[in-house]
Amino acid sequence: MATGSEAPGSFRLAYVPGVTPGKWARTWDERMPDVPLELITVSAAEADGLLREGAADAGLVRLPIDRSGLHAIPLYTEATVVVVPKDHEVAAVDEVSLADLADYIVLHPLDDQLEWQSLPGLPAIERPATTADAIELVAAGVGLLVVPQSLARLHHRRDLTYRPLQDAPQSSVALSWPEEQTTDLMEEFIGIVRGRTVNSSRGRTPTPPAAQPKQKPKREASGKPAPRRSQGGKQAKPRRRG
Numbered sequence: 001m002a003t004g005s006e007a008p009g010s011f012r013l014a015y016v017p018g019v020t021p022g023k024w025a026r027t028w029d030e031r032m033p034d035v036p037l038e039l040i041t042v043s044a045a046e047a048d049g050l051l052r053e054g055a056a057d058a059g060l061v062r063l064p065i066d067r068s069g070l071h072a073i074p075l076y077t078e079a080t081v082v083v084v085p086k087d088h089e090v091a092a093v094d095e096v097s098l099a100d101l102a103d104y105i106v107l108h109p110l111d112d113q114l115e116w117q118s119l120p121g122l123p124a125i126e127r128p129a130t131t132a133d134a135i136e137l138v139a140a141g142v143g144l145l146v147v148p149q150s151l152a153r154l155h156h157r158r159d160l161t162y163r164p165l166q167d168a169p170q171s172s173v174a175l176s177w178p179e180e181q182t183t184d185l186m187e188e189f190i191g192i193v194r195g196r197t198v199n200s201s202r203g204r205t206p207t208p209p210a211a212q213p214k215q216k217p218k219r220e221a222s223g224k225p226a227p228r229r230s231q232g233g234k235q236a237k238p239r240r241r242g
Contacts, residue, residue, distance in 0.1 A: 009036070011035055012055070014060070015041065016042060016044040016047055017043070018153075019062075019150065021060055024189070025039065028192060031198060048061065048065040052069060052178065057183075058186060058189060062171050065176065070179060071179055075193060076173055077170050078170060080114065080146060080148060080149070080171070081162040081163060082106075083147060084162065085139065086161050104143065105124050105142065106123075107124050110129050112131070114171060132155060
């Protein structure tokens, strides 16, 4: 396992469409100001290959991926929605089931991130190449589109809306990195995405608190030590000599 003893020029984080690494990037900048965080956008299909090639130190990816040679920590699972024109009858309800889509054309782009056992709705004549292309077809009234909610937000248009879709497969996002590259910087980023505090993060040794100086005995205005007091709180009387 790599130790990361030599400090690299930056930490390279790849992320797939729909994932927003902003909050983690801000925390990294606060904790690691001497190591810039380089963000790299990558398609979901290319993310695991990018990590194996060493073109990124870590990636925020969509599961499932080919995990051979890679670690993957699941972070969260997204809701699934159906994207429709604003004037579509599906937009009139608050929630939709897969059975409700049976009579509509449902687009299935080649970069679809959902694992279907059987596709919902009626098939289109051909599959759009990308989710972005499918969004354009929805806006043109060609069909509907089922995607993770973050992708619906990413491709937001004023003439489209989306509704939660019951009983549909969901997409999970994970933090992934090469098995042989668990460096100190990688541990630091793992700690950030898991919400660890600075002192509990594994990647860095917390700075011990400075020792507090011992307090000197108080002196009176004359510069002489203040007279001792008895346990009862009264001032002790001086003893007379012979």
